Amino acid sequence: AQKVTQAQTEISVVEKEDVTLDCVYETRDTTYYLFWYKQPPSGELVFLIRRNSFDEQNEISGRYSWNFQKSTSSFNFTITASQVVDSAVYFCALSSWGKLQFGAGTQVVVTP
Amino acid sequence: DSGVTQTPKHLITATGQRVTLRCSPRSGDLSVYWYQQSLDQGLQFLIQYYNGEERAKGNILERFSAQQFPDLHSELNLSSLELGDSALYFCASSRGVQDTQYFGPGTRLTVL
Numbered sequence: 261a262q263k264v265t266q267a268q269t270e271i272s273v274v275e276k277e278d279v280t281l282d283c284v285y286e287t288r289d290t291t292y293y294l295f296w297y298k299q300p301p302s303g304e305l306v307f308l309i310r311r312n313s314f315d316e317q318n319e320i321s322g323r324y325s326w327n328f329q330k331s332t333s334s335f336n337f338t339i340t341a342s343q344v345v346d347s348a349v350y351f352c353a354l355s356s357w358g359k360l361q362f363g364a365g366t367q368v369v370v371t372p
Numbered sequence: 373d374s375g376v377t378q379t380p381k382h383l384i385t386a387t388g389q390r391v392t393l394r395c396s397p398r399s400g401d402l403s404v405y406w407y408q409q410s411l412d413q414g415l416q417f418l419i420q421y422y423n424g425e426e427r428a429k430g431n432i433l434e435r436f437s438a439q440q441f442p443d444l445h446s447e448l449n450l451s452s453l454e455l456g457d458s459a460l461y462f463c464a465s466s467r468g469v470q471d472t473q474y475f476g477p478g479t480r481l482t483v484l
Contacts, residue, residue, distance in 0.1 A: 306374075310472050358427065359420055360407070360417060362415040
């Protein structure tokens with residue numbers, strides 16, 4: 261069975277601080293995909309990033325970066341220089357055969 | 373805007389009733405997914421369709437059913453509603469079964 265764990269329930273930061281969200285996953289599949297989605301207070305789910313199990317290269321996209329480590333089954337996500345608009349719930353998700361298995365989410369609160 | 377549309381946005385109904393939620397996928401997407409988001413269960417996968425055929429089932433109750441039509445839109449039918457069915461129901465779509473899923477704005481169902 262697949263499982264995604266986001267141990268951090270809530271993170272509060274002051275604007276311009278960096279925020280790192282932890283995600284640990286479990287799967288027996290050799291091919292799988294990892295995602296981060298954002299759910300702002302308005303409620304919609306917004307796709308942020310996707311990584312496949314064969315690509316451990318870590319990247320930076322604007323203020324977002326991620327650290328995928330297969331050896332520790334972790335897929336952490338960092339927001340650099342946070343802004344108030346980053347306040348949202350962030351979900352890590354795992355997919356092998358289409359369906360997404362979500363973590364419980366981490367609430368990020370950015371105050372001015 | 374993800375390009376996935378869902379109607380209605382809000383739905384308030386009584387226990388024992390039946391409702392239908394509608395989803396139109398992004399143009400060109402063949403796969404449609406339904407998810408339920410509740411406070412106690414988090415984000416849960418319900419069911420997936422690909423090009424009109426059911427592809428995968430999650431923890432979908434027998435009182436719930438879905439279908440994908442030839443024009444690729446999908447409907448989720450919820451019957452004999454209970455208070456515990458109150459939740460946010462998301463539809464997502466993707467090109468193929470392993471591609472990134474883009475979510476609609478959701479339908480908030482309240483059962484009184």
